[in-house]
Amino acid sequence: MSVRSATTSTAVATLLGAGALLLPASQTLAADRHDSPVVFAHRGASAYAPENTLAAVDAADDLGIDWVENDVQLTKDGELVVMHDTNLKRTTDAEQIYPDRAPWAVKDFTAAEIAKLDAGSWFGTQFTGARVPTLKQYLHRVEKNHQKLLLEIKSPEAYPGIEKATLRVLRHEGWLDRGHVRNKLVIQSFGGDSVKKVHELRPDITTGFLGTPAVADLPSYAAFTDQINPSYSTISADYVAAVHALKGAHGKPLRVNTWTVNDAANAAKVQGFGVDGIITNYPDVVRDATR
Template identity: 60%
Template sequence: MHARVAAAIATAALGVAALLSPTPVARAGESGEPTVIAHRGASAYAPENTLASIDKAAKLGFSWVENDVQRTKDGELVVIHDGSLERTTNVKELFPGRAPWKVKDFTAAEIARLDAGGWFSPAYAGTRVPTLEQYMRRVERNHEKLLLEIKNPELYPGIEQQTLKLLGNQGWLDQKHLGRLIVQSFSADSIRTVHELKPALTTAYLGRPSVTQLHQYARFTDLINPSYGSISKGYVCTVHSVEGAHGRPLGVFVWTVNDADTARKVKDYGVDGLITNKPDVVRAALEAG
């Protein structure tokens, strides 16, 4: 009788552990190739961080996309990379007297008026800056997976909690979606906060910690995501030797790889993922060996 009870408890414990542990992200060695992540969508072919860009990634056959999240003056989460609206919208034309056109100084309604595609190509004129809610709905419709970057968190107190709340409201924090979502940031404090608020979620630190710092970062992250030019084969091997927050070796996604030679080089380093504006170019290079 006691043995049956013990077995039942052990089974239950395993079930709880499974619920708390995210589905492993695809790693080199499991699929045979590094994961290819479309940077800000397929941003070489459509305006970055727009619905058009993730639609283009889907049409090219890529399931992983990356984006950047910031917050408007009135508290709406929007998908845009730069702290200023100047480079990727027509904000200077619509609001000429409001330099330096910071995202945080504009309301969601004002940002919704901006053209976020005309700068890229006349074919995309009228494309809008999406809210994170709109973006998540499109990612879901496209059956895509998301590497979400919390951008400039020091400008937006509480953005980690707000982002997780929105993701939860959109159904992206259930067990089915945990294997399709990674949250990353250049801020270690921000990623530590995300891990504390949602321990089951996969997290990534953007940057290149020193070898001596890796165990410290491994307490709250699952991946180390540096620029490709900052790493070596030895560094990747060392990262893989450290156990991350969910009991698996730390992974490495590198950015931003846009040419065949670099793709082959970092593949040889043993990286687990390549973040790229040109996912088709990178995929072809990896498949060609």
């Protein structure tokens, strides 16, 4: 039985309240900072299905998780694909299919070549034949499931122009209209210049910086981002409070979504710190520990 069919019976009972869908992503991702942080399914529900595949999106949906997180990179021919690592080795059979193409960097392959790869077998035989989705395909599945997207621009230094390319696909697929921008989309990156570029190109979009800047440096980030999204191992209640004390690019208090929390104890701990959201491979575990 697939993850999707196995968890369907629990999905209805665990869906998030519909009222949250009406609120701007940059302002109201959580009803209360100290209660019920928003749960983000990291690379989809990647504990239950191969990361960044459509199966992982569906697994998150079956668990009743509204928000999924993904990573985007550019292929040799300028297509955006959903992939975490900058090479294809860990999560596909690229070494077997293209044995003479080391180091199997995403940027050295065309979208058509990547589409031939098996991105599921490494995780489990039941996922054999899963593909690396394009961003377009991924957006279609998220939309079909009525979910929301925390999109990470991966390694922007390796992909000049990836910000414009990402916005172009989002616009073409209808994700830059008012409803999506206000309620269903956040763009983040470890690259501060990349986040700044997205803000310059589309100042209406909610953005997040991945990392833990020094408190003294937070005001400079607040000029172009709405969220500071740090590793859970780097934060404290004082740090979260320092972030919340500042207003971000849209004039609202900066928010904190922390990653990657995969157990109930640490979920409860960061909830106590007052984080707004938790990014996790086990969204059901974190949701149950913090509601």
